[in-house]
Amino acid sequence: MTARVLLPWTDLTVPADLEAAYYDGSGAPPEGLDGIEFYVLPYDSGPEPPKLIPRLPSLKAVQALSAGVDNLLPLIPEGVQLANGRGLHDLSVAEHTLALILAAQHDLPRWFRQQPEGSWAREHTRSLADCRVLLVGYGSIGKAIERYLVAGEAEVVRVASRARDGVHGIDELPELLPGADIVVLVLPDTPGTRGLLGARELAALPQDALVVNVGRGTAIDTDALTTAVAEGRVRAALDVLDPEPLPSGHPLWTLPGAIITPHVAGGSASFYPRAKRLVEQQLVRFAKGETLANLVG
Amino acid sequence: MTARVLLPWTDLTVPADLEAAYYDGSGAPPEGLDGIEFYVLPYDSGPEPPKLIPRLPSLKAVQALSAGVDNLLPLIPEGVQLANGRGLHDLSVAEHTLALILAAQHDLPRWFRQQPEGSWAREHTRSLADCRVLLVGYGSIGKAIERYLVAGEAEVVRVASRARDGVHGIDELPELLPGADIVVLVLPDTPGTRGLLGARELAALPQDALVVNVGRGTAIDTDALTTAVAEGRVRAALDVLDPEPLPSGHPLWTLPGAIITPHVAGGSASFYPRAKRLVEQQLVRFAKGETLANLVG
Numbered sequence: 001m002t003a004r005v006l007l008p009w010t011d012l013t014v015p016a017d018l019e020a021a022y023y024d025g026s027g028a029p030p031e032g033l034d035g036i037e038f039y040v041l042p043y044d045s046g047p048e049p050p051k052l053i054p055r056l057p058s059l060k061a062v063q064a065l066s067a068g069v070d071n072l073l074p075l076i077p078e079g080v081q082l083a084n085g086r087g088l089h090d091l092s093v094a095e096h097t098l099a100l101i102l103a104a105q106h107d108l109p110r111w112f113r114q115q116p117e118g119s120w121a122r123e124h125t126r127s128l129a130d131c132r133v134l135l136v137g138y139g140s141i142g143k144a145i146e147r148y149l150v151a152g153e154a155e156v157v158r159v160a161s162r163a164r165d166g167v168h169g170i171d172e173l174p175e176l177l178p179g180a181d182i183v184v185l186v187l188p189d190t191p192g193t194r195g196l197l198g199a200r201e202l203a204a205l206p207q208d209a210l211v212v213n214v215g216r217g218t219a220i221d222t223d224a225l226t227t228a229v230a231e232g233r234v235r236a237a238l239d240v241l242d243p244e245p246l247p248s249g250h251p252l253w254t255l256p257g258a259i260i261t262p263h264v265a266g267g268s269a270s271f272y273p274r275a276k277r278l279v280e281q282q283l284v285r286f287a288k289g290e291t292l293a294n295l296v297g
Numbered sequence: 298m299t300a301r302v303l304l305p306w307t308d309l310t311v312p313a314d315l316e317a318a319y320y321d322g323s324g325a326p327p328e329g330l331d332g333i334e335f336y337v338l339p340y341d342s343g344p345e346p347p348k349l350i351p352r353l354p355s356l357k358a359v360q361a362l363s364a365g366v367d368n369l370l371p372l373i374p375e376g377v378q379l380a381n382g383r384g385l386h387d388l389s390v391a392e393h394t395l396a397l398i399l400a401a402q403h404d405l406p407r408w409f410r411q412q413p414e415g416s417w418a419r420e421h422t423r424s425l426a427d428c429r430v431l432l433v434g435y436g437s438i439g440k441a442i443e444r445y446l447v448a449g450e451a452e453v454v455r456v457a458s459r460a461r462d463g464v465h466g467i468d469e470l471p472e473l474l475p476g477a478d479i480v481v482l483v484l485p486d487t488p489g490t491r492g493l494l495g496a497r498e499l500a501a502l503p504q505d506a507l508v509v510n511v512g513r514g515t516a517i518d519t520d521a522l523t524t525a526v527a528e529g530r531v532r533a534a535l536d537v538l539d540p541e542p543l544p545s546g547h548p549l550w551t552l553p554g555a556i557i558t559p560h561v562a563g564g565s566a567s568f569y570p571r572a573k574r575l576v577e578q579q580l581v582r583f584a585k586g587e588t589l590a591n592l593v594g
Contacts (some may be wrong), residue, residue, distance in 0.1 A: 009549075091426040095399055095403060095424060096403055111561070115550055118545030118550040120559040122559045123561070123564075124568075126566050127389060127392060127567035127568075150448070152391070190330060244417070248417075253413065253414075254415075254533065260412050261403075262408065262417040263404075264404075267422065269421070271421075
């Protein structure tokens with residue numbers, strides 16, 4: 001018996017006993033949705049792909065390619081398995097995090113502004129080395145970021161939702177913030193993380209501290225951060241915001257001391273070969289009737 | 298007997314049997330130059346500080362705070378010791394190198410251009426992970442850069458002037474260039490490194506390769522690089538150029554695919570505590586009549 005699978009890319013190796021249909025999230029989905037048993041969601045392709053899930057009556061399993069799947073959970077029917085893309089974005093997000101930190105510490109916005117003018121004006125900059133970095137969120141992305149920070153001789157203070165050996169609990173933040181040069185947030189959007197950095201927490205940071213967010217925008221009170229950056233008390237380098245997109249007229253866009261990238265940390269080239277490998281392994285498992293990896297819930 | 302020393306910073310701890318005078322490279326030098334035996338040159342302070350050397354008749358030793366001292370050698374009288382600032386800038390230059398690489402791979406110039414417009418336009422970017430990086434120059438700065446690259450799961454191919462275990466010789470470059478995604482040059486200015494990357498070498502690189510230079514500008518033929526970047530064959534991220542300053546009307550300044558910072562890699566905050574520590578240790582050695590560290594020649 002041949003099971004049908006719905007895949008985002010045509011260059012995947014598919015086991016012989018599976019029949020593949022393809023949907024990359026653009027245009028109309030293919031014919032024969034009735035028979036689809038395994039659906040690999042196209043990555044970062046807008047709101048349409050998840051809407052297909054209720055139209056697949058034979059569905060047994062869904063593979064997401066993002067690490068966070070909170071928004072998918074309500075769509076998954078009873079008895080259908082959901083696997084996430086844990087680990088696929090770790091290096092990409094870690095690279096982007098370092099890019100944001102180093103851009104802020106080494107004044108890249110200044111040099112890039114000067115460049116079209118052909119200006120050789122110079123100044124000394126901040127460093128990453130010797131900085132104390134609060135790494136808030138210590139899953140696989142946090143660990144990938146930590147490897148970079150250790151290579152650069154920054155001092156890493158690990159913080160996670162639950163305290164454990166070598167890792168502070170998130171409830172210790174009030175005591176940790178005053179000693180931080182840089183705070184990196186790598187947190188999912190949960191009731192426990194929303195508004196984690198508000199006016200009080202930002203006020204506890206030392207003058208000139210750098211706030212970096214690559215997890216979910218909701219972890220920071222955007223209004224409070226905007227005020228703190230506008231007053232020159234802290235700097236910010238953000239790939240995620242609340243709301244997204246940040247409205248084009250929002251004052252944070254143009255504040256000196258704020259660096260904003262439009263939620264692109266996870267989408268760099270290192271994702272694709274890792275995603276391809278995971279999907280091909282999952283297809284083999286599915287064809288053999290084995291348990292999928294990365295199951296959620 | 299009290300020896301006189303000339304120092305760039307007033308917050309250094311000076312052994313009791315030394316008498317300190319201060320000169321930070323700006324304004325007039327202090328009185329009493331006749332008695333100065335040990336001169337610590339101010340860092341990155343223009344052409345004046347070295348000119349003082351011939352005016353110090355009691356001079357026994359000079360401490361430079363840069364790693365390269367080629368331009369000082371002709372000024373050092375017979376019998377005067379010269380120590381360099383080897384290692385003081387390693388982390389600073391490594392950070393800046395990573396900043397340049399990640400800025401180029403993760404399209405920071407694009408995001409920074411979009412920011413004042415409040416634009417959330419997104420695209421996927423290149424990565425550093427999985428890239429093959431030719432690291433040309435494998436001294437202490439090269440090793441600091443390598444630690445970052447390894448943390449980011451790039452593949453590092455080491456190249457140095459002389460081949461040794463695990464390190465290719467610079468004469469192997471022609472065979473190595475076609476396989477490189479990124480070439481990082483961390484080389485001093487010597488007859489053997491001048492013009493190392495010319496038109497032929499740049500043509501040997503794959504389409505879209507990234508050329509990074511944080512050593513000395515003379516290692517690259519600027520005209521040939523400008524042509525290759527203008528044609529969209531390679532990208533460039535440069536902290537050092539030939540000549541410096543790059544003239545304000547030079548076409549490289551405004552080419553898409555070129556990132557230029559004005560020779561600032563070594564001058565970040567992590568330099569100062571390391572330089573202070575070295576100078577204080579050297580002062581102790583000098584006071585005790587011991588051999589200085591970091592002697593040149």
